[in-house]
Amino acid sequence: MNRPGFDNSKYLETQSAHIRQRISQFGNKLYLEFGGKLFDDYHASRVLPGFEPDSKIRMLKELRDSAEIVIAICASDIEKNKVRGDLGITYDVDVLRLIDAFRAQGLYVGSVVVTQYAGQAAADAFKKRLEELGVRVYLHYPITGYPHNIALIVSDEGYGKNQYIETSRPLVVVTAPGPGSGKMAVCLSQLYHEYRRGVKAGYAKFETFPIWNLPLQHPVNLAYEAATADLGDVNMIDPFHLQAYGETTVNYNRDVEIFPVLSAIFEKITGECPYKSPTDMGVNMVGCCIFDDSAVCDAARQEIVRRYYSALSDRRQGQTGDETVYKLELLMQQAKVSADIRPVIAASLQVADETGNPAGAIELPDGEIVTGKTTDLMGASSATLLNALKRLAHIDHEKHLISPEAIAPIQAVKVDHLGSANPRLHSDEVLIALAISAATDPLAARALEQLSRLRGCEAHSSVILSPVDSVTYGKLGMHLTCEPQYETNKLYHR
Structure with a gap:
């Protein structure tokens, strides 16, 4: 943070x-x-x-x-x-x-x-x-x-x-x-x-x-150039x-x-x-x-790297070209910064490499890195989010805050009635399910109370997240970057 x-x-x-x-x-x-x-x-x-x-x-x-x-x-x-x-x-x-x-x-x-x-x-x-x-x-x-x-x-x-x-x-x-x-x-x-x-x-x-x-x-001025690289x-x-x-x-x-x-x-x-x-x-x-120049310099360097990863993802999705990416690479050189300043990147890629599936990572306010992997019930971004809330609430990682039996009907509605090809719960769906559990489970309620502590946290995904997941992370105030890779090799992505 x-x-x-x-x-x-x-x-x-x-x-x-x-x-x-x-x-x-x-x-x-x-x-x-x-x-x-x-x-x-x-x-x-x-x-x-x-x-x-x-x-x-x-x-x-x-x-x-x-x-x-x-x-x-x-x-x-x-x-x-x-x-x-x-x-x-x-x-x-x-x-x-x-x-x-x-x-x-x-x-x-x-x-x-x-x-x-x-x-x-x-x-x-x-x-x-x-x-x-x-x-x-x-x-x-x-x-x-x-x-x-x-x-x-x-x-x-x-x-x-x-x-x-x-x-x-x-x-x-x-x-x-x-x-x-x-x-x-x-x-x-x-x-x-x-x-x-x-x-x-x-x-x-x-x-x-x-x-x-x-x-x-x-x-800070270089970060402005990074923000307007496409202009x-x-x-x-x-x-x-x-x-x-x-x-x-x-x-x-x-x-x-x-x-x-x-x-x-x-x-x-x-x-x-x-x-x-x-x-x-x-x-x-x-x-x-500005009263602490070192603090704003560190924050601006993080922003330059985030803008770089955003441009990489945009290029992968056909929304920008090589020129914007090259300019951001030059700005990173000028700011003497590399992706190494974002430890969430290496953490998420390590889990993705170990599991062979998409993974995510969130850096908590105290600097601890929490990761999440893809499961049958949840996407990696959802699992990472839930794991971060557990850690902030000091809840055992193995504790189920949302019953698997409660998730199954949600998946059935998504696939059988709403036409979704992906049964796994997105981040917003996990938060809604957690809120329902919180009505009867004090631990779920305690985890839900930690949401405000995610604001300002750094996050990274090993794949380009769906709009619903990236928007949810944004609304929670997290600073998200993604690898410029899709989860599948399909030509059409939603």
């Missing part, structure tokens, strides 16, 4: 204070482009142990009285039914989820803006659906030559054609279901319209990674900041490449650019809240 290295309370305090300062800098009207995941930033919580996954939304709640949310979604993403890989839902459905989630936190969602709108029928249908639900919707249009044709962009035929988004609060947080939704363009379009109305608004960017005040080759993002020294201030800071290639264009757009809109570098635009204070 990772030892803490990040002060979350300090982060909430300093981050909200820094954003308030930036709001006042621009005359009490700031458009804040908010990248990354707001509600569930598990990458940050893994590489910065102590960072809570919902920290960013908690920070925004500190500003709730002065903040409103604008959600951007690209019309072509609606038309293509683009899916969020982590949630398995389309971007348009995720907009509805985000609105509900923001409202549940007491945050005001002012509107949705459909970007790159060119008459797409799916976008029209989505707009109508939102308006029927009482959500205001605005349309922004494609601009020929964007982002380099500045004369056209900053004109009545460019930003001027976009519908002006009515906002009522000093801080306007522009977010989106995913990258490429047009958040920056929405912010700059609003600046154009605000200045035409005599309002001297400002723009800033919130991105957690890379962390600007950590070294370029710091493991081609590259961390680099901000040359504009170095020239302006003589200070070395870190940014990533897309922000550095676009900065001259952005600066020119600012000058065209406001008469001058308020920033001298991409780093200046940011408001991220994460790097100021």
Whole structure:
């Protein structure tokens, strides 16, 4: 288990204070482009142990009285039914989820803006659906030559054609279901319209990674490159900041490449650019809240290895190519790390080799490794999970917490009535069966009470797990990796 290295309370305090300062800098009207995941930033919580996954939304709640949310979604993403890989839902459905989630936190969602709108029928249908639900919707249009044709962009035929988004609060947080939704363009379009109305608004960017005040080759920044290996993002020294201030800071290639264009757009809109570098635009204070650099370095190295194994599995399933794997191998070299830092890998492979069947391993909070093997009743991931709960509850390994006689009817339902070819219980089914046993068996109840202690534990499987098993491990907060091998030689896998 990772030892803490990040002060979350300090982060909430300093981050909200820094954003308030930036709001006042621009005359009490700031458009804040908010990248990354707001509600569930598990990458940050893994590489910065102590960072809570919902920290960013908690920070925004500190500003709730002065903040409103604008959600951007690209019309072509609606038309293509683009899916969020982590949630398995389309971007348009995720907009509805985000609105509900923001409202549940007491945050005001002012509107949705459909970007790159060119008459797409799916976008029209989505707009109508939102308006029927009482959500205001605005349309922004494609601009020929964007982002380099500045004369056209900053004109009545460019930003001027976009519908002006009515906002009522000093801080306007522009977010989106995913990258490429047009958040920056929405912010700059609003600046154009605000200045035409005599309002001297400002723009800033919130991105957690890379962390600007950590070294370029710091493991946390390398872990960010690992997380975005399939996107081609590259961390680099901000040359504009170095020239302006003589200070070395870190940014990533897309922000550095676009900065001259952005600066020119600012000058065209406001008469001058308020920033001298991409780093200046940011408001991220994460790097100021690390109190144990060694702890976050260790956590980040683990994340790089996990990302590598994830890419190997994705390649095996045809979801990515060699280039992503090669980049991650290079990042592992740069971070001076190998798979040896994950003892669960060797442990699971040893059991798999001994039994000739899939096996799993979980590293418990005290560093002990628990393994599990495939049986007639359970898959390896289920057996490993149950063994880990037994060990945490100090229950003898040979003790049956779920009666084999109780499992048999479950298997019969799966095979005879639900059409499953695999009678073995998946991880979620084992947990449900354990919960039923807990009603009458104190030992089963004691094992069930240990579930929360699995959060943050490392786990490995000798084969690619089924989606239901990997999702269950994820919901329990375990950090799972898998060997890039299927359990069988079939061509179709579920």
